[in-house]
Amino acid sequence: MTLGRSAWQAIEPLHAMIYFVPEAKDRFEALGLDAGSGYFASRSAAFGEASAETVIATFYNFNPAFIRRCIPAAWEKASPAQVLAARLEAADAALRRGLGDLVASDELVELAALTRKAAEAACERLEGRPLFAAHAALPWPTEPHLQLFHAQTLLREFRGDGHLAALLTAELTGLEALVVHAATGYLPASSLRKTRQWSEDEWAAAVTVLQERKIVEQGEELALTEAGAALRQGIEDHTDRLAEPAYSALGESGVNRLVELGKPLSRAIVEAGMLPHLKKK
Numbered sequence: 513m514t515l516g517r518s519a520w521q522a523i524e525p526l527h528a529m530i531y532f533v534p535e536a537k538d539r540f541e542a543l544g545l546d547a548g549s550g551y552f553a554s555r556s557a558a559f560g561e562a563s564a565e566t567v568i569a570t571f572y573n574f575n576p577a578f579i580r581r582c583i584p585a586a587w588e589k590a591s592p593a594q595v596l597a598a599r600l601e602a603a604d605a606a607l608r609r610g611l612g613d614l615v616a617s618d619e620l621v622e623l624a625a626l627t628r629k630a631a632e633a634a635c636e637r638l639e640g641r642p643l644f645a646a647h648a649a650l651p652w653p654t655e656p657h658l659q660l661f662h663a664q665t666l667l668r669e670f671r672g673d674g675h676l677a678a679l680l681t682a683e684l685t686g687l688e689a690l691v692v693h694a695a696t697g698y699l700p701a702s703s704l705r706k707t708r709q710w711s712e713d714e715w716a717a718a719v720t721v722l723q724e725r726k727i728v729e730q731g732e733e734l735a736l737t738e739a740g741a742a743l744r745q746g747i748e749d750h751t752d753r754l755a756e757p758a759y760s761a762l763g764e765s766g767v768n769r770l771v772e773l774g775k776p777l778s779r780a781i782v783e784a785g786m787l788p789h790l791k792k793k
Contacts, residue, residue: 515767516755520671523627523774527664529606529786530554536602543598544589548709549582554599556583557592558646570643572676573686578709600653603661610784614777615657623773624656626766627663633761634670641673667758674754678747687718692744695728695736699789 530536540550556562564580608615638645647669653659679689687710694701705715722728727740759767782790
């Protein structure tokens with residue numbers, strides 16, 4: 513496992529929770545934004561008043577019609593600055609709830625410093641990473657738990673932009689990439705299709721294309737072929753390589769320390785039920 517993958521897996525819940533917690537939902541609703549609009553607006557607000565086309569390009573696997581229903585209409589209800597403020601307020605409240613006493617711990621302060629060092633190293637490699645670059649221009653929060661959230665946001669988008677490059681290299685459309693993901697069995701195809709707002713006919717058409725390319729096979733369950741598994745692994749390996757510049761700044765010992773510090777904090781988030789697709793342990 514690469515340095516970047518081990519670090520990402522250890523602390524991803526500290527960012528990913530923002531897409532599920534009621535603290536975010538309530539604040540976006542107060543701005544007049546429903547679930548879809550709140551998601552697209554909050555993640556793209558760093559661009560300013562992003563167009564639907566910008567969101568389609570940088571979010572990759574959502575149905576463009578879904579995005580166009582939400583963007584740019586969201587900006588008529590709330591400014592990007594308001595959305596960004598609401599998101600940070602939500603992160604503050606959610607992390608305080610999920611982490612409890614850990615939110616003021618020395619371990620969190622140390623982890624925040626490590627992730628910030630990695631994120632700032634990533635800022636030296638802006639080229640080809642538009643969503644990351646937009647977030648990199650935002651000011652750093654002052655409190656350690658919010659610095660940790662911001663740093664992990666940057667690292668997540670840095671990795672994500674690299675992942676899109678890997679998907680493009682593999683010649684997968686957004687929907688096809690989603691079908692390949694479903695074929696790994698990590699998340700149900702029905703859930704991925706529904707949350708990204710693809711119709712059953714659109715999904716079936718993409719499955720047919722991927723069957724013709726010998727990437728997936730459809731029996732009782734959708735599954736990867738041997739060639740498809742190799743393609744998927746290649747995409748993940750490519751993504752890992754592109755994420756390495758951030759974590760190489762920490763070195764092996766620094767990443768190991770990040771993982772050691774991050775796992776208990778991430779476990780607290782999961783055990784608080786803040787990531788419903790993950791089982792509490």
